[in-house]
Amino acid sequence: MATAVSSRFEVVDVAPKIGSAIHTDKATLLSGERAKDIREIMERRGVIVFPEINLTDDEQIAFTHTLGTFAHEDGEGAKDGKDSVYPITMDSSINPIADYLKGAFFWHLDGTMSEKPILASIMSARALAPVGGETDFCNTYAAWDELPADEKTQIENLKVIHAMWRSQLYWKPEPTFAELEAWMARGSNTLPLVWKHRSGRQSLVLGATALEVEGMGTAESEKLLVKLRTWATQPQFSYRHTWKLGDMVIWDNTGTMHRALPYDHKSGRLMMRTKLEGEEAFA
C-alpha cells in the first residue's frame, strides 16, 4: 500500500535576479525526490538557501550525492575511498592551509585553474562569527545579459589569463620570493571572458584570479577587468547571505561569483563544504 508523503517544499526568491530560499525538511532533501527541481532552481537562480536545515556532515554528504557527482578535495578523501566535508575556517588547528583561504575574501569563482570548474559548492554554517562573515554572491549570467549590446560585442571574444598567485596577492601584497614561487608553481590558465554554456546562456568569467586580458596592455586590461567586476557585483545582480547557525547554501559556481565578508579570524567561524564535480568545461 502506498504511503502518503507530505513533504514541505516552498520556494521564495530572496533577491530579484539571484537567490531563492527553499523551506523544506531533511527527509525531503535526503530522499532525492526534489533533486531535479533543486538543480533547475540552482541554474536559474544561482544561489539556494536552506534556512536552518541543520544537516549533519553525513547528511550533507548524502544530500550532495543526490544532486550530481561528489567532488573530492585535491588528493583528500579519494585515498581511502571515503567522502568527507571540508572545513572552511581561519583556524589553522582545524585547517592547516587556512591562510590559502584568505583569497576567498575577494570576488571569485572556484576552479579557474582547471578546464572544468566545479559545478556547485554546498556550505553549512556550524559556528558563526559574532560580527561579519556574511557571504556575497552575484549572478554573472544576469550581469552579461544586461551589458549594453556594444560592450558585449567588444568583449565577447576576449580571453583572460587566470593565475592563483594573483588572488593570493590580494591578501598578501608583499609575499616572500619563496611564497611567490610556491603560488606560481600552480601555473596559469587562459579562459574565455564570456562563457558560452551548452544551455545557450552566457556568463562573465571574472574574479580575483583574473590576471590580464590576453593581448591587451596592462593598464587597459586592468581597467576592463575592474570595470566588469564593478558592473557584475552591483546590487541588482547580488545577494548577501547573513548566516544563521544551521543554514545551508548551495550555489551554481558556473554562473556566479562569491566572496566572504571580513570577520574576526579568532571567532571560531566554521563552515563545512562539499562540492559537485564540474560537468562543463569553460568554452
Ligand SMILES: [Fe+2]
Ligand atoms: Fe570560493
